[in-house]
Amino acid sequence: MDRRRFGLRIALVAVVIAGIAVAVTFRDRLTVDALEVWIGGLGPGAPWLFMGIYALAAVFFLPGSVLTLAGGALFGPVWGSLYSLTGATVGAILAFLVSRYAASDWVSRRAGGRLATLIRGVEQEGWRFVAFTRLVPLFPYNLLNYALGLTRIPIVPYVLATFVCMAPGAIAYTYLGYAGREAIAGGENLIRTILIALALLAVALFLPRLVTRLRRGRDLTVTELHEALAQERVTLLDVRSPAEFAEGHVDRAVLLPLDELLADPQRVAEAHAGPVALICRTDRRSAKAQRALAAAGVSEARVVQGGMEAWTRAGLPVTGGKGV
Structure with missing residues (x-):
């Protein structure tokens, strides 16, 4: 210069x-x-x-x-x-x-x-x-x-x-x-x-x-999530508590409690730059996580509609317990 x-x-x-x-x-x-x-x-x-x-x-x-x-x-x-x-x-x-x-x-x-x-x-x-x-x-x-x-x-x-x-x-x-x-x-x-x-x-x-x-109109249904996971096209972050996660979770889901995500969303954004899906019991905590990640620069974070409740209602497989 x-x-x-x-x-x-x-x-x-x-x-x-x-x-x-x-x-x-x-x-x-x-x-x-x-x-x-x-x-x-x-x-x-x-x-x-x-x-x-x-x-x-x-x-x-x-x-x-x-x-x-x-x-x-x-x-x-x-x-x-x-x-x-x-x-x-x-x-x-x-x-x-x-x-x-x-x-x-x-x-x-x-x-x-x-x-x-x-x-x-x-x-x-x-x-x-x-x-x-x-x-x-x-x-x-x-x-x-x-x-x-x-x-x-x-x-x-x-x-x-x-x-x-x-x-x-x-x-x-x-x-x-x-x-x-x-x-x-x-x-x-x-x-x-x-x-x-x-x-x-x-x-x-x-x-x-x-x-x-x-x-949030681009959110995933549980059926879409199941197909995306089968093709390994998305990383699934479970933002529930460890106790909820232990009761039952989606196979290959990564546990990341909401409090930890909100404490440092930029670290999460750096670690997960590709397509991300967010799941909780319903979808309220996932929506909060999506807003935090959007502010940190993650443009491909999508909320799973209905969360684990919708997942289990659809009869989809649960690992580690009987679900929510």
């Missing part, structure tokens, strides 16, 4: 760190009321200033929820949603590009072991991982922008997935800000506005569960 480029990277990192320090120092002044005072009287320039502040907030780790609420109060539910979503997306792009330019090469050269496995898993999922984490926030939004910049996910899928999948939350919180302004002003349709805001918020809060269930 030439000295000029290295110097630019150091300068860029220094600017970001300084910006974060300033933002943290003055973050208490970032309120909905303060934003209305700063932006409300600017006329045609107000949306541009608002989107610029939102983009910088994403780069410097300021809370976006306050800005989204302010967008609804300042511009109404429709334009406020558009301005908030645009500002948040631009900020996500800036943080992504800063991270990619300043550190991605360095990380790719030095990443090994668990970190390398995690990065590979994220890159294999690509836009799907971006979409999932925007809809089901596994990491804080600001930190996620920088983290994704360290991967080789292409910029265009990153931008599209970010814009589209942040929209439900942006719309819900913008409308909530609009409802708050209507409540203060005592608008004629106040009750209807508040009910719509609460409905949108409920949808935004329910959406992560729905997305998680949709991702």
Whole structure:
């Protein structure tokens, strides 16, 4: 790396760190009321200033929820949603590009072991991982922008997935800000506005569960698991307790209690990089294990529907006992 480029990277990192320090120092002044005072009287320039502040907030780790609420109060539910979503997306792009330019090469050269496995898993999922984490926030939004910049996910899928999948939350919180302004002003349709805001918020809060269930649409039935094991196409991890495992388990299943998996999912991801099936008594613990492994970069972990209860009901062979 030439000295000029290295110097630019150091300068860029220094600017970001300084910006974060300033933002943290003055973050208490970032309120909905303060934003209305700063932006409300600017006329045609107000949306541009608002989107610029939102983009910088994403780069410097300021809370976006306050800005989204302010967008609804300042511009109404429709334009406020558009301005908030645009500002948040631009900020996500800036943080992504800063991270990619300043550190991605360095990380790719030095990443090994668990970190390398995690990065590979994220890159294999690509836009799907971006979409999932925007809809089901596994990491804080600001930190996620920088983290994704360290991967080789292409910029265009990153931008599209970010814009589209942040929209439900942006719309819900913008409308909530609009409802708050209507409540203060005592608008004629106040009750209807508040009910719509609460409905949108409920949808935004329910959406992560729905997305998680949709991702689990690739789960294995016990019949599919039996066939996959016969052809040695999958590693089966039994996440029950040792006592449950001793009572009866599927032949060739590997005992890995859920507590141990959750304590270090990246170690498990490194040890089992290929297709993995997860089984427990039903499928609740398996679902928790799948989420942990997905966050650690395992994209091919599938839950066995119904778990050992479904396995024994189907009359499939059990080793070591009479089953659950």
